[in-house]
Amino acid sequence: MGEKRKKREREELIEGDKETNNNYESSNKKKREILPSMIKNKEKRSSVHAKLKHQKKLEKRKKLKARDAAEKLALELGEEPPPKMVPRTIENTREPDETVCRPDDDELFAGNDADEFSSVLKRERMPKILITTCRFNSTRGPAFISELLTVIPNAYYFKRGTYDLKKIVEYANNKDFTSIIVVHTNRREPDAFLIIGLPDGPTAHFKLSKLVLRKEIKNHGNPTGHLPELVLNNFTTRLGHRLGRLIQSLFPQDPEFRGRRVVTFHNQRDFIFFRHHRYIFETKESKENVSKGNKAKEDSKNKNTKGEKIAKEKVIARLQECGPRFTLKLISLQHGTFDTKGGEYEWVHKSEMDTSRRRFFL
Template structure:
């Protein structure tokens, strides 16, 4: 009996010690079973983190301000870790001082465009049986891309369209595919010698669905290509640039952007707006035998902002093929396969 009581006593003590350890190891509200108390504790913890972050920011700003006053260099700020800046090393990253890449650019299929020897002329069409939304998407493209012309597809094969466009000095063909009454694919064929790029198209938003959208003018837009870093991305960027004229008319303040992020190419269309804004400033005047009185004066300040014109859509490269479209005997430069998506930090464009 004595031994049994001793064992029960030690077990009870061990359980009490474990309970104390568990009570000290409960820093997160998820351990609390009561939903109301758990939500209150979570809100309290969130507020504490927010206040701590604010304190750290104030301390950092104070240190930087003191360094500026003393004429010293400010301490470097910590760079947050993101998927983009921790991407896997890629040997095909294009360098601006790469002589081999510059030599290839001088003789590739787009050299005539970048030497201003040709003016872009685009033929835009659709699949044989297209939906109303695809027609609306093509209408948006015609409003954005200069010198673009729509031709009804009919029953013509793509090779027949290529031959027709080449004989009439078109520089590129854009074919929009759809599925379930929504545009879901884009085929861009550069003429006369290719290459051909096939994209998956998604997240299409019409211009009138964008809140506060603007109406663009007919001026030639400025083109921005962002984050096309690899050899494939560099070639793809030159292909997209060949769709727009080389001499933008900055008076129209139109900007077309192709932004690559994690191999998704986001299309945006904006215009700059310059406005005059009055800023109220107070000045004090002192009169004899009277108190200080504040007097308001206004200053005119010029501000610039962006207004989105639309449309919005997203492209993801499926394949890049040498020459014009040939699904049977075509030679592919790059094809996306399922086994390529083994890492979230591996990008190809």
């Protein structure tokens, strides 16, 4: 019994020594790992950083090759390829919202036929837009409005002067305008955008930011007088759907595709990005990567009867931005026409709503 006990004690001591040695080695390894930021010499630091970056690149390339090989093997065996990894983004991890529109929502489509924009969107009325400014205007405001007049067809500019907005609404209703756009400026820079639907509203108030005029865009194009195509992206909720229909009512519903003009309102994280493009079709010679073994065969195929090489042509669509470029953020949506005192609001943005980065309203 005594010998067995001594053996156990000896084994326990050996195991304890091994554990201490392993801990000591791991601590030494941690000490040996030197980060590039810890190196004082600039040349050594940059060389170590470059080596680490190159190693990461090689590892990434190996992973991609292994994934492609696994997909190819699965297809050859007639099996399903491994599922592709989808990166986690703020958009695809947004908080669930009950007001998100669904394609089978009959109530939503029934309401579209009776809302304020149905007459314009059904082509019963042609959109006619009145554009004006705030009372104290700046030099950059009219420059922005002159570019808006080239973007929105059948739009007219009227000087604000000292008139109240309610009087302007009455005048616009008498002259059969369908909408009013008011550009507000502050410190010589447009900072707010108001869209008033006529005759019964609603009124959308936006914050305007990151304005870039046409002349400030490099290699910009000049738009033609054709009616543009309208693209509305990611207006998924009930509020977004209503706002999208308000924006849609500013433009005619029969675009002229010959003009190749596209006006885009892209909603992302409740920021509406405005872009104005022309698309151009170009024919380019296609260059195919051919291996050395098959090069002679391909050359013989691409030659005509006289022995001359035939160039393969490819049609490529290229976008040219016409401007302006700006971003809108919805502040409020009001029932009826503009009324700051007695008006009822459908939706107002408040600071208490911004509880999560993954919560969106449009």
